[in-house]
Amino acid sequence: xxxxxxxxxxxxxxxxxxxxxxxxxxxxxxxxxxxxxxxxxxxxxxxxxxxxxxxxxxxxxxxxxxxxxxxxxxxxxxxxxxxxxxxxxxxxxxxxxxxxxxxxxxxxxxxxxxxxxxxxxxxxxxxxxxxxxxxxxxxxxxxxxxxxxxxxxxxxxxxxxxxxxxxxxxxxxxxxxxxxxxxxxxxxxxxxxxxxxxxxxxxxxxxxxxxxxxxxxxxxxxxxxxxxxxxxxxxxxxxxxxxxxxxxxxxxxxxxxxxxxxxxxxxxxxxxxxxxxxxxxxxxxxxxxxxxxxxxxxxxxxxxxxxxxxxxxxxxxxxxxxxxxxxxxxxxxxxxxxxxxxxxxxxxxxxxxxxxxxxxxxxxxxxxxxxxxxxxxxxxxxxxxxxxxxxxxxxxxxxxxxxxxxxxxxxxxxxxxxxxxxxxxxxxxxxxxxxxxxxxxxxxxxxxxxxxxxxxxxxxxxxxxxxxxxxxxxxxxxxxxxxxxxxxxxxxxxxxxxxxxxxxxxxxxxxxxxxxxxxxxxxxxxxxxxxxxxxxxxxxxxxxxxxxxxxxxxxxxxxxxxxxxxxxxxxxxxxxxxxxxxxxxxxxxxxxxxxxxxxxxxxxxxxxxxxxxxxxxxxxxxxxxxxxxxxxxxxxxxxxxxxxxxxxxxxxxxxxxxxxxxxxxxxxxxxxxxxxxxxxxxxxxxxxxxxxxxxxxxxxxxxxxxxxxxxxxxxxxxxxxxxxxxxxxxxxxxx
Numbered sequence: 075x076x077x078x079x080x081x082x083x084x085x086x087x088x089x090x091x092x093x094x095x096x097x098x099x100x101x102x103x104x105x106x107x108x109x110x111x112x113x114x115x116x117x118x119x120x121x122x123x124x125x126x127x128x129x130x131x132x133x134x135x136x137x138x139x140x141x142x143x144x145x146x147x148x149x150x151x152x153x154x155x156x157x158x159x160x161x162x163x164x165x166x167x168x169x170x171x172x173x174x175x176x177x178x179x180x181x182x183x184x185x186x187x188x189x190x191x192x193x194x195x196x197x198x199x200x201x202x203x204x205x206x207x208x209x210x211x212x213x214x215x216x217x218x219x220x221x222x223x224x225x226x227x228x229x230x231x232x233x234x235x236x237x238x239x240x241x242x243x244x245x246x247x248x249x250x251x252x253x254x255x256x257x258x259x260x261x262x263x264x265x266x267x268x269x270x271x272x273x274x275x276x277x278x279x280x281x282x283x284x285x286x287x288x289x290x291x292x293x294x295x296x297x298x299x300x301x302x303x304x305x306x307x308x309x310x311x312x313x314x315x316x317x318x319x320x321x322x323x324x325x326x327x328x329x330x331x332x333x334x335x336x337x338x339x340x341x342x343x344x345x346x347x348x349x350x351x352x353x354x355x356x357x358x359x360x361x362x363x364x365x366x367x368x369x370x371x372x373x374x375x376x377x378x379x380x381x382x383x384x385x386x387x388x389x390x391x392x393x394x395x396x397x398x399x400x401x402x403x404x405x406x407x408x409x410x411x412x413x414x415x416x417x418x419x420x421x422x423x424x425x426x427x428x429x430x431x432x433x434x435x436x437x438x439x440x441x442x443x444x445x446x447x448x449x450x451x452x453x454x455x456x457x458x459x460x461x462x463x464x465x466x467x468x469x470x471x472x473x474x475x476x477x478x479x480x481x482x483x484x485x486x487x488x489x490x491x492x493x494x495x496x497x498x499x500x501x502x503x504x505x506x507x508x509x510x511x512x513x514x515x516x517x518x519x520x521x522x523x524x525x526x527x528x529x530x531x532x533x534x535x536x537x538x539x540x541x542x543x544x545x546x547x548x549x550x551x552x553x554x555x556x557x558x559x560x561x562x563x564x565x566x567x568x569x570x571x572x573x574x575x576x577x578x579x580x581x582x583x584x585x586x587x588x589x590x591x592x593x594x595x596x597x598x599x600x601x602x603x604x605x606x607x608x609x610x611x612x613x614x615x616x617x618x619x620x621x622x623x624x625x626x627x628x629x630x631x632x633x634x635x636x637x638x639x640x641x642x643x644x645x646x647x648x649x650x651x652x653x654x655x656x657x658x659x660x661x662x663x664x665x666x667x668x669x670x671x672x673x674x675x676x677x678x679x680x681x682x683x684x685x686x687x688x689x690x691x692x693x694x695x696x697x698x699x700x701x702x703x704x705x706x707x708x709x710x711x712x713x714x715x716x717x718x719x720x721x722x723x724x725x726x727x728x729x730x731x732x733x734x735x736x737x738x739x740x741x742x743x744x745x746x747x748x749x750x751x752x753x754x755x756x757x758x759x760x761x762x763x764x765x766x767x768x769x770x771x772x773x774x775x776x777x778x779x780x781x782x783x784x785x786x787x788x789x790x791x792x793x794x795x796x797x798x799x800x801x802x803x804x805x806x807x808x809x
Contacts (some may be wrong), residue, residue, distance in 0.1 A: 084349040089218035094237040101155035105277035113737035116173035122152035126185040126651030130280045132269040136194035137514040146269045151288035151384040158277030183207045187229045187287045190519045194321045203318045213295045220708020243282035250275045304703045312730045331546045338542040342497045349490035362456040364440045370439045382415035475656040491563035496538040498768035524723035554764045557805035558774035558796040559757040564725045571701045574679025581790045588615045592623045595634035598672045628774040644714045702727035736778045
């Protein structure tokens with residue numbers, strides 16, 4: 075984790091756009107050429123140093139069977155040409171196909187804008203990975219960083235923002251989709267049906283994707299990579315192998331226990347209903363709920379329409395005729411006058427709704443526990459709780475943080491929110507596993523400017539960490555999950571980079587088993603006396619004093635944890651006081667100030683490192699190296715988060731290296747293993763035969779860290795803790 079010599083190079087903080095038009099000529103943007111022309115084109119591509127590739131597909135999930143999702147066509151761009159090949163229009167026995175087969179499966183200079191997507195189709199249809207040279211999406215995000223307000227890193231954005239094309243390549247395709255009725259919403263093109271477009275439309279679109287990818291790589295990224303070879307080294311040795319292992323992970327999937335989840339869904343629904351009932355019938359709440367519903371009912375009653383239709387008044391005719399008989403007109407009039415009044419249809423509709431409202435069956439007239447506005451009215455206006463947090467629009471917040479200080483009522487709502495959120499995850503999982511027993515999560519790689527992943531479809535990075543949910547992820551028969559967690563990864567990185575004396579005592583080469591929250595709490599006013607009263611010495615901890623703190627000083631340690639975690643994200647005194655308040659800890663500003671200043675004193679080495687980073691950021695005009703020697707661009711508006719960006723980026727780079735080492739060692743040891751979750755914050759999980767689990771644990775927990783620490787060459791050794799279990803609950807949750 076040694077620092078690389080800093081060089082003034084402002085383009086890392088802003089990848090500067092310059093006009094880079096799509097190339098033109100006889101060999102460029104050829105759509106569906108004949109086999110002879112295609113053969114010559116593809117032969118020239120095989121000799122090109124770099125070939126950009128783009129797949130057009132039916133569907134986006136390459137983990138599905140190839141009858142459900144498949145490649146429709148392939149766009150290529152290289153040094154002397156570009157073309158689009160619809161797979162239905164090429165003879166598989168032709169030389170053109172052989173050239174294409176070589177390019178896709180063996181060419182050493184293959185480039186795509188999203189290797190995680192395009193590489194997945196190669197892996198599925200060819201049974202092996204392509205020899206990828208670069209992913210321009212990752213390079214764009216990592217080299218450009220946060221270059222300008224609103225910057226995004228998709229290929230369409232790059233066409234306009236970096237290549238400076240007048241427009242993207244979507245116009246003609248969008249027009250075709252709309253003209254053929256493939257629309258959604260307000261006449262927007264249904265992009266998921268673009269595979270239906272004819273080759274002359276889809277081909278132009280696809281080949282321009284490949285062309286843009288090639289130009290980004292050769293004209294914008296390659297010059298930077300020549301000046302900063304460590305970036306390309308990282309990209310090819312760590313990042314791309316990490317992408318490929320995540321493709322394998324998606325293909326393999328995670329076995330799930332649908333019946334367990336179905337039973338747990340019933341439990342969650344019951345919990346939600348119980349929490350709702352207990353809250354609404356609580357003695358403090360019920361009168362206000364009744365008043366709310368009575369007011370809503372009264373509003374309906376006040377709008378009662380006329381019950382009966384108006385009857386046209388008829389003048390009573392003469393009863394008798396001149397002959398003395400009863401007049402027929404009078405008889406008719408009399409019969410009409412005896413008829414009951416006719417009820418209005420509007421009144422009948424109103425009255426029916428009244429009955430439904432009074433029976434409590436109309437949700438619009440009941441108190442809605444899920445309505446933010448109604449909860450605000452109840453909690454703040456009627457029950458008189460003091461707001462401690464506010465929404466972006468300035469309204470008092472009613473989220474979980476705001477509810478923590480509201481006693482029993484707040485806890486009921488928090489429990490209900492958690493159960494409802496977990497239910498939404500499980501409902502999604504059950505839908506995704508209705509036709510197959512495995513779940514195949516996807517990822518955006520990278521997902522952040524620091525390099526971390528972002529999960530999607532579903533987002534496995536954010537799943538509920540409960541026994542009920544995690545028990546539904548299960549190893550295949552005869553197999554078991556092996557998990558290894560890198561202990562305190564980001565804190566070790568911070569200690570290594572800052573060389574802060576206190577962090578070194580916690581994580582350095584001679585560190586004794588300790589507890590970071592007790593350590594810093596012992597140095598703070600208000601908290602320190604109780605911690606030290608247990609006999610705890612932060613520099614000479616013992617197991618007995620650490621156990622005593624956890625038993626006798628739970629509150630002090632908990633407060634220290636809140637302060638330390640918030641401080642890691644650069645919080646000031648006001649933010650710390652707010653966080654404490656949200657967690658039910660009421661302290662004066664003076665008290666929080668004292669603890670804040672004591673914490674700063676205890677982290678003086680870290681603060682010195684932050685100042686060092688700020689100096690380098692100024693010198694480099696917007697970027698610094700992380701501890702792995704990779705540039706991290708940080709926008710001026712995010713400068714206060716500089717340390718966190720560097721530490722996060724370094725930590726994730728190290729985790730990628732650890733994954734590569736673990737993969738190589740597991741394979742070398744002839745262990746049959748499958749990736750399950752290879753990048754879960756600070757840990758990895760693999761699936762192995764039960765008989766090989768202990769050997770896999772030894773590799774992940776011991777040998778891989780020996781190699782990792784040797785390669786990093788730092789002073790603070792990284793360590794890991796391995797576990798094995800049949801379900802994710804067994805490896806993710808402490809007993």
